[in-house]
Amino acid sequence: MTRWKAGLLAAGLSLAILGPVIGAAIVPVGTVAPIGDLEKEAAFQLKTLEGLLKDSASFEEMTHRKKLIPRAAGVLAVVGQTLAEHPQKSKTKILGTFLRDAARKVVTAKSYEDATAGLKEMKEAVEGRGKGEAGPDLPWNKLMSLHRLMEEVEERQGELRKTFVAVGKGQELKPSEAYHATTLALLGIVTIVDNHEVKKKEEIPEWESMAKEFQGQLTSLSKAMHDKDSKAFTTLFPKIGESCASCHDKFRH
Ligand code: HEC
CATH class of the missing domain: 1.20.120.10 (Cytochrome c/b562)
Known part of the structure; x- marks a missing residue:
């Protein structure tokens, strides 16, 4: 068995035994995502979400509410998580954990008010302003x-x-x-x-x-x-x- 295969098998076993683990243990995000790309993606998805949440009628539209809004917010949660684990996170003002937690509020929002409140917090996180305590670690399979x-x-x-x-x-x-x-x-x-x-x-x-x-x-x-x-x-x-x-x-x- 090659070392690579052995490693894969070990990773598989640890997942089977321990359940979900954090992504960094599987793929170090610093080798995957340049900070500049993450900043672009955050801006891109935020713009999408602003459009989808422009008024309550847009929020209530079924494909927006069930699919497009949780999808864009879900990707933002992944971007936030990535930044939270990133070895070069000090190079950006985006607060990864706050972005992730605010994005999760939008993913699960039941009302227009909840969704827009989450969006506001996301914008603050992107500008480097996080209020209160960042949430605890979340496994990567709980993001979207x-x-x-x-x-x-x-x-x-x-x-x-x-x-x-x-x-x-x-x-x-x-x-x-x-x-x-x-x-x-x-x-x-x-x-x-x-x-x-x-x-x-x-x-x-x-x-x-x-x-x-x-x-x-x-x-x-x-x-x-x-x-x-x-x-x-x-x-x-x-x-x-x-x-x-x-x-x-x-x-x-
Ligand atoms: C490691 C496995 C895996 C890979 C790789 C993968 N998919 Fe999937 N894909 C799935 C599974 C499993 C489902 C069914 C998930 C579900 O319906 O919840 C799925 C569902 C989908 C769907 C339907 C989504 C929906 O709303 O039900 C689309 C579209 C899709 N995949 C596109 C792609 C494309 C495009 C790629 C490659 C660029 C890709 N997938 C790579 C496993 C994979």
């Missing part, structure tokens, strides 16, 4: 639902497909767009940990191995974009599509 996560994954992969087509026509990669891949790589960490769709316990290591491969490909994709390495990008992008398909074949019911 896998359904909402997969919908975001599909949309962001679609965003990167445009880049794939443009690169095929000879355009240069834009590092300013790498945050799409970085966010996917973070959602990949959540996917490794959130194995609740696996019906047979003995198949959890297989889930983890698939999700880890997927996550690793996405980290490499983000790096390729930052390095303007078109060759690496065009080789990797179709492989990511294959990873979606093989996991769905095996685990999506």
